[in-house]
């Protein structure tokens with residue numbers, strides 16, 4: 182049997198957890214990070230002490246700070262850098278990647294340049310023929326590293342590619358489902374982070390379970406509205422990469438987006454809260470991109486709008502809640518209509 186090889190780009194908590202998971206299934210894995218010093222520490226410690234402490238690297242997981250080395254190792258790459266670094270990572274790859282490159286990603290977010298989806302960016306920089314896939318679902322890195330049972334969706338328009346990738350990561354503790362709806366999976370993964378900030382704000386303000394459940398439900402409506410407009414499939418939003426990830430992120434304090442919301446609801450300033458969390462908080466970018474997309478497509482996304490205003494227009498969390506509550510009365514059953 183030919184050896185299964187994968188290169189994983191991005192040595193933060195999620196790239197490291199996925200590298201460990203792929204290695205556990207028997208793949209040979211090369212994990213790339215952009216800071217030589219950080220990669221040196223990973224190599225010496227056989228552990229990512231900064232981003233994923235306590236998860237030992239399997240022997241078949243190697244690390245490098247040299248992107249060319251990854252392309253010499255394999256033409257199958259999985260990108261797990263933050264969305265703001267996604268384009269530059271692709272551009273760096275493009276100059277020396279082979280024509281046979283297959284690109285998957287576990288990044289959750291939009292292209293910050295224009296709010297396009299990441300698969301559109303990959304195709305525009307590479308080719309319509311490049312196999313592409315997005316991995317997304319309710320998956321905290323620490324729990325995957327600790328081998329707590331987890332399920333994820335691998336979405337690609339090319340079924341052979343998603344099926345092959347699903348096998349690269351599948352184990353008895355990590356269940357992989359395939360999907361052809363890459364649009365729905367990407368929209369769900371990006372916009373749930375905005376809702377997690379909203380849910381955190383509500384909890385930080387001292388509201389209760391009723392408020393949280395209402396935000397999750399109405400947040401899902403917003404995700405579906407935008408997702409359908411961008412041609413995602415309704416059933417995807419009820420799946421792991423939709424409702425599954427939305428519930429996870431809005432309800433558990435492992436979520437950095439939720440923790441940011443809690444800090445804001447308690448009155449902490451944005452910069453101080455971001456600094457204290459000290460890791461990527463994708464919802465800060467996604468709130469702006471989702472808000473602009475909603476305006477572009479004339480879609481009502483009131484929770485997104487209020488989160489945007491809290492983050493970018495200095496609106497107080499209490500005023501944002503008041504704005505949501507004072508909206509005109511609506512019929513719930515019309516939620517999916519324009």
Ligand SMILES: NC(=O)C1=CN([C@@H]2O[C@H](COP(=O)(O)OP(=O)(O)OC[C@H]3O[C@@H](n4cnc5c(N)ncnc54)[C@H](OP(=O)(O)O)[C@@H]3O)[C@@H](O)[C@H]2O)C=CC1
Pocket residue numbers: 191192193194195196214215216219232261262263264266269270287288289290320321322323459460461463
């Ligand atoms: N953590 C999780 O549980 C999950 C995360 N995700 C998604 O994974 C993506 C990555 O997040 P996550 O790993 O959690 O973030 P972390 O904050 O844990 O790590 C971010 C990593 O990105 C690196 N990085 C920052 N800028 C660049 C750049 N320009 N080029 C290359 N690498 C860069 C950082 O390196 P350095 O520190 O050296 O700057 C660091 O290694 C996000 O889109 C997130 O939504 C998805 C599912 C679960």
Ligand SMILES: O=C(CO)COP(=O)(O)O
Pocket residue numbers: 289318319320321322374377426429430435436437438439461462463
């Ligand atoms: O996407 C995630 C889990 O599925 C991680 O969420 P946070 O980025 O909010 O920590």
